[in-house]
Amino acid sequence: MSPSILVVLTSHAELADTGKKTGWYLSEFSHPHHVFASSSPPPKITVASPHGGAAPLDQSSVEAAKDDKISVEFLHRQSALWEATTPLSQILKEGIDGYDAVFFPGGHGPMFDLAKDQESQEIVKKFWEAGKVVSAVCHGPAALVNVKLSSGDYLLKGKKVTGFSNSEEDAVGLSEQMPFLLETRIKEVGAEFEKTEDWGERLVVDGKLITGQNPASAKAVGEAILKTI
Incomplete structure (x- = not known):
């Protein structure tokens, strides 16, 4: 049976x-998806978002990936995945029993909604407490930083975690526009933040918690998800 x-x-x-637009980051979904689609049997993929419907794609990530064959092909062939997403409320209503992993791609959007979305946090809590894989890349870990478990502890407390670093945020000139700095918040909830040089690949696997630092880490996150499930 295929994983989900x-x-x-x-x-x-x-x-x-x-006045600028943001959303989710193309290569952070396209490269893990390519890993998933290339496996045998490929996992079933369900795409959800807080509001459901079309999930906004950061157009700057499309420009950044114009010479990336995997991302360009994904953009032109897989748009149905993000143009009609399932609302998180429906995922909660139907339950998570049929899934093996949850994955949060980045882009700056998650810093504004998924970081504080109660339904997203409840889904992450359910996945973790059911022993399922919880994974994210770049700004995706913003969806994890405020998740509390039934014990009252933060999910990330005592865990090894990575994500978009403060120096990388400074480098793109958006530190002042963020509601919080991801690296700082990860440390505040008691996690051990790990990173490599800016824009370098960094994968951190702590049991069934899988995180990647930046776009360059997306493929490795996809591979780690498959290996773990």
């Missing part, structure tokens, strides 16, 4: 008050 992966995308399209 729940991918959760942001519904947030506005980059603070800059």
